[in-house]
Amino acid sequence: MDFDALLNWDFEEIEQTLTERDTILYALGLGFGEDPTDKKELAYVYEDGLKAVPSMAVILGYPGFWLRDPKTGVNWQKVLHGEQWLDIYKPLPTHGRIVGRSKIDFIADKGEGKGAVIYQSRDIIDADSSEKLARVAMSAFCRGDGGFGGENQAGPAPAVLPDRAPDHVCDIDTLPRQALIYRLSGDFNPLHADPDVARSVGFDRPILHGLATYGLAARAILKTLLDYDAARLVGLDVRFSAPVYPGETVRFEIWEEDGEARFRASIPARDVVVLNNGAARFA
Numbered sequence: 001m002d003f004d005a006l007l008n009w010d011f012e013e014i015e016q017t018l019t020e021r022d023t024i025l026y027a028l029g030l031g032f033g034e035d036p037t038d039k040k041e042l043a044y045v046y047e048d049g050l051k052a053v054p055s056m057a058v059i060l061g062y063p064g065f066w067l068r069d070p071k072t073g074v075n076w077q078k079v080l081h082g083e084q085w086l087d088i089y090k091p092l093p094t095h096g097r098i099v100g101r102s103k104i105d106f107i108a109d110k111g112e113g114k115g116a117v118i119y120q121s122r123d124i125i126d127a128d129s130s131e132k133l134a135r136v137a138m139s140a141f142c143r144g145d146g147g148f149g150g151e152n153q154a155g156p157a158p159a160v161l162p163d164r165a166p167d168h169v170c171d172i173d174t175l176p177r178q179a180l181i182y183r184l185s186g187d188f189n190p191l192h193a194d195p196d197v198a199r200s201v202g203f204d205r206p207i208l209h210g211l212a213t214y215g216l217a218a219r220a221i222l223k224t225l226l227d228y229d230a231a232r233l234v235g236l237d238v239r240f241s242a243p244v245y246p247g248e249t250v251r252f253e254i255w256e257e258d259g260e261a262r263f264r265a266s267i268p269a270r271d272v273v274v275l276n277n278g279a280a281r282f283a
């Protein structure tokens with residue numbers, strides 16, 4: 001990877017016109033509307049009284065899969081989403097004009113054969129009021145780019161899960177076509193659609209977007225703890241620990257802790273934890 005080029009990457013400011021159709025498509029990509037008779041769930045996919053899923057902040061003002069640019073020098077096929085953090089300051093609109101300002105925060109070298117981790121963050125701003133709506137941050141684990149001679153700078157410490165049985169369990173089914181729907185919200189990485197690309201980097205078939213699993217976490221928390229009240233979910237952090245394949249059932253285990261929630265997700269059929277160190281914060 002080209003460390004200097006990445007560190008000084010000049011992200012263009014993204015101005016996005018968000019429509020209600022975009023808001024509904026994002027929620028459909030997470031499987032909302034599974035029970036069309038449940039009016040609280042339907043509110044995320046029906047224009048009459050439409051609500052935005054709080055995790056939608058991650059697709060607003062999104063610069064796209066920019067690591068695919070040859071100028072980064074990154075082996076982009078081997079990049080996996082490592083972690084995601086989100087703080088929401090104002091309830092998200094279902095339509096409007098949004099500005100996204102991205103920057104690279106730092107890059108950690110995990111060593112030759114391990115990888116490099118790129119930390120980037122983005123402010124999401126309402127273009128009409130100039131109010132900051134949210135801050136989104138993520139790490140990208142570049143499995144083919146370690147050992148470039150950089151420091152192994154630590155990122156934010158992952159949330160610790162309680163050492164007891166979970167207070168709630170929520171199973172969410174995904175569809176075999178889940179990634180093909182989710183990608184229409186702006187993450188066109190071929191790893192999630194093209195079987196040849198997936199096989200070339202060691203997966204049997206295309207894997208689900210990390211951010212789709214992340215959105216499932218928002219869905220599980222809204223359903224289990226918040227009676228589908230979008231305004232109450234103001235923070236959501238996770239670490240991705242293994243890929244999810246579209247069509248799998250994802251089990252969320254949730255703990256209530258000091259007015260917040262901690263959670264993890266696994267695939268019971270494979271007995272593997274796919275998302276760990278989850279933390280959700282409430283208004």
Ligand SMILES: CCCCCCC[C@@H](O)CC(=O)SCCNC(=O)CCNC(=O)[C@H](O)C(C)(C)COP(=O)(O)OP(=O)(O)OC[C@H]1O[C@@H](n2cnc3c(N)ncnc32)[C@H](O)[C@@H]1OP(=O)(O)O
Nearest residue numbers: 065066067080081082083140141189209210240241242243
């Ligand atoms: C364009 C903008 C960028 C866009 C990026 C995303 C684009 C998307 O389209 C791509 C996706 O959505 S991919 C799908 C979602 N992500 C995944 O499936 C990844 C799942 N996780 C893994 O495979 C491994 O945990 C793995 C591979 C991440 C790490 O596994 P190991 O190498 O076995 O890790 P381990 O030996 O336990 O630890 C090594 C060091 O890395 C740190 N670490 C571990 N997991 C991490 C994670 N998930 N994120 C960040 N850092 C992580 C460890 O702390 C350790 O650090 P240190 O050596 O300093 O102690």
